[in-house]
């Protein structure tokens with residue numbers, strides 16, 4: 360048995376000893392509970408007191424992190440070691456937001472001069488679009504920026520452009536096309552004017568089927584409107600694959616590079632963020648990077664017991680491996696974070712949805728949970744019923760911003776009150792006796808009370824972590840993303856998996872490529888399994 364196995368066993372035993380104690384009791388027994396189980400970092404507050412942890416739980420979890428050498432692995436990542444072993448790559452999204460004078464080496468070479476130079480090029484381009492120095496082929500100013508990408512080349516900029524809408528320059532609109540479904544590009548282009556539209560083709564590999572198909576469609580649309588000669592002025596590309604970009608016909612000065620040591624789901628900090636940089640401006644984009652840098656510094660230096668992303672990861676381990684909860688809901692009480700749960704799905708599930716350890720052996724325990732969520736208060740009227748009374752316990756993260764960008768009556772107070780109320784309700788629940796007492800006060804008779812009170816009982820004890828911040832500005836968005844990145848890192852290190860590859864997406868891609876000619880009727884279906892063959896035949900019949 361390894362030292363981590365021993366600690367997992369001790370955690371299981373500790374869980375058995377403490378499970379019966381309700382969250383209510385934990386609060387009653389310890390007036391210092393909130394102070395004990397919350398951490399602040401400037402305006403940011405991470406409150407994990409509404410989870411079933413005691414000082415001993417945190418001690419054991421921190422010991423587990425130390426036994427798994429989370430700190431050593433963290434330092435190896437920041438130092439540019441090739442911790443993505445299956446792809447033989449460094450993992451250095453942190454270099455993209457590092458200090459101005461940082462020196463970070465990969466294979467002995469300082470990558471920072473190139474990082475800075477490429478960001479400066481992107482900033483010049485963004486400024487050119489924003490100021491009107493860079494115009495379309497007919498001399499019009501760009502008003503619409505269409506990012507064409509998918510996964511990490513879409514979710515980050517799309518999520519962030521919505522989150523930072525108050526910072527978008529007036530007169531500029533961002534659009535994000537990802538799905539290979541032609542409806543997506545079609546609906547986006549409808550209503551756009553080619554003379555004022557700039558396309559950014561964003562793809563790390565520049566081979567991704569969806570992106571290449573959509574880029575081709577955009578090119579045809581533009582050529583249809585303005586002719587072939589206009590392509591150069593209306594397209595830019597972001598990729599690690601110089602040759603493929605050139606082959607697509609984008610000139611070198613319209614190509615923005617990043618490097619194989621930036622994972623797709625960690626690439627918002629690279630030129631993949633160009634659409635965001637154009638929309639909010641290089642200065643705001645720098646503040647966004649700066650926010651992430653603050654969290655990097657905190658993650659690198661704070662002791663595990665006061666380290667917010669490490670604690671987020673450890674509490675996630677507690678919920679996943681010790682309490683046995685399968686999913687994790689992220690509930691931002693901040694409408695502009697509507698796409699944040701989707702962004703985190705890729706970050707967390709593509710990183711930690713793994714079944715083998717770094718050396719290829721089967722994992723000994725469950726890895727990444729299913730991550731999902733919707734902004735509050737919308738989710739309250741959809742799936743919270745299950746969160747409160749369902750048979751699955753779902754740990755939640757509630758995100759709360761103190762200061763809104765706009766003041767619409769007293770709606771912000773209503774929003775915050777709802778977020779706080781849900782955390783409180785998840786925690787305290789309502790006993791059957793309490794439900795009965797409320798019914799009695801409402802004048803119900805004893806038969807009605809007996810019939811109704813079980814339905815009006817809330818088990819409570821449903822764990823919540825709350826992240827509160829001043830306002831959703833570029834710096835804060837950078838901090839929030841980096842917190843979750845390092846949370847995912849902490850968990851991957853404890854599970855001993857590679858959080859930086861994504862081989863699990865390959866099989867579906869291969870099979871789709873094999874099926875395209877079959878679906879088009881250009882190849883026979885005889886080698887397919889009976890179900891897929893039957894489905895192809897049915898769809899072909901419907902397609903006529």
Ligand SMILES: O=P(O)(O)OC[C@H]1O[C@](O)(CO)[C@@H](O)[C@@H]1O
Nearest residue numbers: 510511512562563564567623864
């Ligand atoms: O940027 P690319 O190379 O087009 O890849 C897009 C996405 O596809 C994936 O490889 C998964 O299919 C993601 O990891 C990545 O973010």
